[in-house]
Amino acid sequence: MDEVKQLVSDIKNKKLKPIYFLMGEEPYYIDKISDFIENNVLTEEERGFNQMVLYGRDVTVEDVVSNAKRFPMMAEHQVVIVKEAQDLSRTIEKLAAYADNPQLTTVLVINYKYKKIDKRKALYKALKKKGVVFESKKLYENQVADWIRRVLSPKGYAITPKAAQMLVEFLGTDLSKINNELEKLQIILPKETQISPEHIEENIGISKDFNNFELRKAIGEKNAVKAYRIINYFAENPKDNPMVVTVSLLFNFFSQLLQFHGLKDKSPRSVASALKINPYFVNEYITAARNYPMRKVSAVVATLRKFDVKSKGVDANAVPQGDLLKELLSSILN
Template sequence: MVLDLWKQIKKKQFSPIYLLYGTESFLINETKHLLTKYALNEEEAEFNLSVYDLEETPIEVAIEDAETFPFMGEKRLVFLNNPFFLTAEKSKSKVEHNIKRLEAYLEEPAPYTIVVFAGNYEKLDERKKITKELKRKGIVGEAKKLNENELRSWIKERAGLNNVEIEEDAIQQILTLAGTHLSMLTTEVDKLALYATEGQKITAAMVDKLVSRSLEQNIFDLVDKIIHKKIEEAFRIYYDLLKQNEEPIKIMSILSGQFRLIYQVKELARRGYGQQQIAGLIKVHPFRVKLAAGQAQLFKDEELTEIMKMLADADYQSKTGGMNKELLMEMFLFRLQGRRA
């Protein structure tokens, strides 16, 4: 797990070989950043940091660099991006790699160099000898999407990096308001840490005051207001989004996606699927499924079907009827409120 790697890196417990792969590119990039920060100082990085794209450069060139003694420092750091030969994917690259040369290096890596293989690949080809060797000789970090518990741990870790603590209810509130995208969460936690100042705790009140709501969260809130027949508050959210220059068509599209998600969660739950299984089937984060499941209980199947039809009609009219798009959205909200009355 990548989060465990970070703890080792911060203690300067380095491996000569790392293998980072997965679809969560933020985790891979953050691991690279931490390795650079803790393995080299600014002056050393100028001379002892190298980056290669293995779709453009043969592996033997990078290995020759890795075997070169550091200049003005104790460590060299070599990033090897896009090691496509570790996967079953077809690459357009015409570069031929001397894999035997790499296998020889793995048997006796330079003790003064940290070599990092990094690729945004969902899977590696475990049948290949070189993949097995890399996983056996190096430290592996799989950068996969974090589940809710891992996200909570990650937020705590991020707060700790800023020398502050964070309360549990504040973590829940951040996830609710900002969503599950790590880049967004990083921005928000760092901002909250600056506000809290070193040594203090981040509270839920601070989160409410400072965290920017994602567009998806605003749509979630809009649906929630309609469910509870708070039409004035629903319109206030909609008009706030317009003031933020959000396009009515985009709002309608995300709203459609939210109701589609609620319908899918409701239907799959009825078939006996758990929330983790549902998240895997429809390819959304389990935390979003958890929130949608709560809303799904407040709708009947026929209501959801009718709402999705209303949204599809509104979308069609916006593209073919020439009607004012803002007005179409307002009409939808009024019609929806009427059906929930």
Template sequence: MPIWKDIEKKQFSPIYLLYGTEAFLINETKQKLIQSVLTEEEMDFNFSVYDLEEMPVETAIEEAETFPFMGEKKLVILHNPVFLTAERSKDKVDHNVKKLEEYLANPAPYTILVVAAPYEKLDERKKITKLLKKSAAVMEANKLNDKDLKIWLRGRAAANQVQIDEEALDHFLVIAGTDLMMLASELDKLSLYAQDEQRITVEVVDKLTARSLEQDIFALVDRVVTGKVEEAFRIYYDLLKLNEEPIKILAVIANQFRLIYQTKELARKGYGQQQMASFLKVHPFRVKLAAGQSRNFSDEQLAAIIMLLADSDLQMKTSGMAKPLIVEMFLFKLQSLMKKTG
């Protein structure tokens, strides 16, 4: 994140615009600013947060224009500026946006103003949006693609004074999923473990990383497809030991095969993986994994598997059969299908 490098060097912009749906990135950027701009002693006097769903923007601007008390800088953070979007305002308060426009033209040299907008898109037609984007250091915090996700993880590992092997990084993403908060927590744990060697290997990732249900299901499907049925059942029984409900396991398996089918169809229509992710509204890395798995299935196989899943779901909801057994039967049928048509 280029914006982070400048913050770490204490090269501050007077105005920041942080927008997008990846709340973890927005929060991390705010934390970096707080740690870099203010000392602990200055926090009580020179740090203010305004929720613009509760307070008018002009009140925050008055605060930004007030000289800091102790210290050279003050930090003012504005949350939820819905007036930057095309949504019809649901604000409980009226905002004098003209005051913000005037401030952007002449920001106080002693204040760092941060506008945190947790929205996928801003309304580019509005004057205030154009002015803000022109005046501010901008960070778009939306889902990271595969390349940017790896850059982010390598940077976090480096900040923890370790390096992560490329193979270990790929394995880590397969196991841990794509939720940034989970990834950060797991990577920090791996870094602590690897402090002596200063290197995170595949073995370390495999030994210590907590697996998400979706990633366990990905691994389970992968084992069936590659003929490692015993391993697939071991994963399934481990999930049952962890008190995962069979109906939930079946639903996640169905979601995985639905994604495999969708990526196969979209690839046939000429979509790239980034376009698929945007169209399907899933993380690019999940699309990459599903596209890889889709090469193992013919159209006929996928159609038959989706029918098997529908039948299993119906049994789960209407028959008196033990639910764990229904998932077992599906896995046996899946194995048989792969052998017949593989």
């Protein structure tokens, strides 16, 4: 995120590079940087003659180079943006010759999503020397809640740990989807609001009581009544609560619990650091560790592996998802 801020700051201050090669698994920042260049390098009057958007599926690398070599008309720069450039992956190395000697009055932006170029080859070396190579890496699930807080803070909003976790659980690590939902909340809620689970439930439609986060907590507390109530809700709403996601989240939880048992220092700060979790959730692990000794945790992890296979339809004999979940829960709690 700091690298993105620096890039945007340089562009604002007209410290422009002739090529911006934006690549990587996370499209959110690629789109953000590309859109910023598209909307800010040229004035509205200059864009008509000097800004062009191409699509990888419709052009060749030679077409891109040909357009990039043009001179701007009545402006200091022209901007050429290539979207979905990953469609040119088979021939992208042909861009190396241009990258080695780029047109300095052109700002060429390559959006190379979900892939990376080979850092050992000529193109990467030329880009690093003459332009900008930005790699947008996918965030791990345990990093997304912190990202949500950092996105909201400059805009005058806060969010509770549980509300952030609900978004991560429901939307995964797709930053674009999460940002879309955050923008909706910012339209509805006044500044200085701390976004709560109730706000998430009322405005996004994620239940604050019937979700994997609450199921994990109930299982950790060995609260069978609450856990079965949530499982029954999942059984009635299978499309919104796929079993494969539930099993995956429980597997991660019990794997972390296994790690917790092996820690010498079980102070909250040490646990949060070792397990890479928000300190707010440390007490859940302490409670769960009391209820599940290491031997039991190992058995649960093995059970979850078995049910992970079943959740994907192997050896499940067309058993309904709800029944499989109840069987899994019984195995964990007993």
